Amino acid sequence: MITRIKKKSPLFIKISFYIALLIIVVAGAIAFKTTKNLSKSSELVVETYMVNVQLEQIFSYLKDAETGQRGFIITNDSMYLEPYVKSRESINNSFAELKELTKENDFQQNNLKDLSSLIDKRLNNFERSSSFSVNDNLESPKFDPVFFEGKELMDAIRNKISEMIEHERVELLRRQEDYQTDVLLTPIFLFFLILFSIALVLLAYYKITKDIESLKSYNEELETFKESANQSEIISKHGNWIWDIEEETYIYSDNLYRLLGEQPQSFIPNLDTFMTYVHPDDREKLEKDVAAMMENEHLPFVHFRVIQKSGNIKRLKSYAQVLELDGVRKLIGTTSDVTDEFESFRLxxxxxxxxxxxxxxxxxxxxxxxxxxxxxxxxxxxxxxxxxxxxxxxxxxxxxxxxxxxxxxxxxxxxxxxxxxxxxxxxxSEKVFETANINLILEGAKQDLAEAISDSNALITSDTFPVMYVIPFQIQQLFSNLISNSIKYQKGDSIPEISIKYNRINAIEEDKLVKPKKEHYHKLTFTDNGIGFKNEYAEKIFVLFNRLHGKSDFSGTGIGLSICKKIVENHKGYIFANGTPDKGATFEVYLPI
Structure with a gap:
């Protein structure tokens, strides 16, 4: 779980931070773009307004010139030509302004060319009409066509200006729609973007808070584990050390100092100081082992002695192997006090x-x-x-x-x-195991007891046994002792009936088998119809020299069943007895497969 905090949580927080930063950058970019678009839209609105104003002014200048022309024609007073003269310069200035304002609009540029041509024709018409008045030739039949031509040109100019103004109006509406769309959508988008960013930051904050709480809990557990490890080192008499291969530095645990007979962290951990505690007879060999460790970056099990300041000699054992953590290679070692083990081994x-x-x-x-x-x-x-x-x-x-x-x-x-x-x-005896035919071994036991079987007319029945991995002569002795025991303890003049059954059993299904070492066992069950015994003696009968009856009642030494138990133990098996007085006894033998 600590690994999960160290790896997953910082990754989530980093991703959240980068996403939040990206959102801020995107929001800033959108805000900048929106501001730029608003500024441009404002400029375009002003531009449209200025185009309309200039067009209106041009038409106004033309109307002033037309009014002056008419006054001049009627009165022949040159004073009325002053608006006409000024209008030319004003129209030229307005045209220059319009060209600048519509330089990026090809459609309006073409309209300006057409309008310029019409205005030039109209101004030329002014001059021709005025010439009739100067020459006092207004009654000439040529005057009327020229005069009405001027009216047609003014209508054409008015239409062209109206067309251009209408175009600017349409463009203005389109720009206003785009502006309204940006104005409407941008704040909503920015709002949700900022809302998502805030939610992400809050989630990251929540995650950081939970991780901090978890880290506190894990730190407490680590402190507990550290203290437990220190106690474990003291109890188990071992200390840990770390050699930083790159930095050539050492770290000793507190108990390693104690193994040297010093207080924890009482000196700076280094190889030279450690060697001063090593027994002089072991120092040269240990130095060679350490040199090999530095060369091979591995320390196999090494044994050496140290002399504590108190004069006590301790036998230590060290082992170390390389561990790479975040690209840093370190040799992690353990040194154990094996003085007691050595003394135990000597004992x-x-x-x-x-x-x-x-x-x-x-x-x-x-x-x-x-x-x-x-x-x-x-x-x-x-x-x-x-x-x-x-x-x-x-x-x-x-x-x-x-x-x-x-x-x-x-x-x-x-x-x-x-x-x-x-x-x-x-x-x-030598415990030589071999695969043996148990049926032949049983027959050998019967031959050994042939006289007793014959004298007692004993009836022995048995199953067919599989081959087993046993000590043959001991198993034959086991059969002989158990059969002899059944014959010896018969009831009065009754004929001994002895049954030997075989089963292959699963150890976990037999409650009698305590901590069995094998999964399956051969089970041999010896049952007789003898005098039996009370079950309270079921374990005592296997004790050496233990007898349940007097010497005058039944012969024997009390060793036979002890031999049986020892034979079964030699085979890593079990033997149990169960008896019922005056009904008989049952012996169960379990031999591992």
Whole structure:
């Protein structure tokens, strides 16, 4: 979200600013154009007025000349010719003004040429008419045509002037319409343009206000995150540093100073000062690593020691990689205090060595149990057998009882030693997994228990199993122990019935499987019709040497089911027991696929 504020909001504000600026420029240009058009329209109106005035004046000058001519003809007084003489000069001045005013109007320029020709003819007519009066020849038949010709020329001039004035009037109306359109539309357009500009500015202001509020919120979050990061550095015992590749400057976090045994920001961060804290034995190697870092712009994991002012030696680990931000390349690094890890690793090595010694001692114990303990036990059993065979008749009844008890104890001792050796081999044996035919393994277990199965007339039914990736001899031991357990704990004289079912299950569908590591499992279900047990003992029966019945009731050492549990654990599986007194027991084995 912070990225969105930094990128999208300024872009929107910039666009709004540029649009508002463009609107102001356009409004100014329109206002300038409108003002210019208004000025031009005003000039054109004045020009039209001046053209009309000049045309009216020309016609007025001609009428004055005509009036003077008539007075001269009637009275033959030269005083009446004065308006005629002045009119020529005035007409010429008006014509010069008209040509200047209509220089951009070709139509009026052509009209001026026609009007000039008519006026010249009319003035020439004045001279010819006046000549009849000077010569006192008004009664001449030629006078009338000349006189009436003057009237026709004046009518023509009047029509031409009227035509030109009408043209100017039409042009004036057209210009007024254009002027009115500009006057009407321009303010409306400018109004909406300015309104849009104001709305855009208000929207930008609103956006800036919201962004400022958001930035305040994000700054608070950043401050919180910064403080959290500082606390995290202290707890996790690491510090951060930044090397500006271009500027050759460093930035250290507060906790990096603490790792060196100094107060935060107590010295200017630089490489030379940092090297003074490095252990002398590690300084040369670290300098080479730093030189390679500057050359390759990358620092792989390096380990070194530092000596704090207090004299404490700390083991540190550093790593860094290049990060490019806005075109600026920086090396972002992390330095961690691994002193505790090193001590833990050293302690782990010591414990591993101790464990290895214990394993060797256990192996020695196995050797003793398998050889040294069994040898005197075999001798005891051998001499007891000879004593019974040869001296049984010489023994008293109490002696015979004692001999019988010694034999039973020796047999239990042998069974216990054998089970202990089996449990030990389950823990220590090489866990070689291979793809095995479980059906053949089950048959092997039956062969191992052939005598017990035959003696008890046990009925064993089983599904067909797929091949599995297992430790074959351990799975055979698992089958043997569970089947033997069902035969051993049968009810009175009843025939043991043992069922072995197979299912392929999905781990998430089995509530019993807590945090399964595999998605699917082989499920083997062993069910018998024996004496069963209370479910409160469902977990205790897997504990080493734990027995639910007395030695006189059922033989055994309490190790068999512990071996089963260990075998299943070796396969990363699960085993569960469920019993009902006098009805039987069920064992469920889950082996990962």
């Amino acid at each position: 782990l090595e010591e414990r591993n060595a101790e464990l290895e010694r214990n394993n060797k001692e256990l192996s020695a114990f196995n050797h003793v149990a398998s050889h040294d303990l069994q040898e005197p036990l075999r001798k005891i059993q051998t001499f007891l057998s000879r004593l019974v065979d040869k001296e049984s008749d010489n023994l008293s009844k109490n002696g015979q009882v004692y001999i019988s008890r010694i034999q039973n104890a020796a047999s239990r001792m042998r069974l216990l030693i054998d089970d202990l050796l089996q449990f030990s081999r389950t823990n220590k």
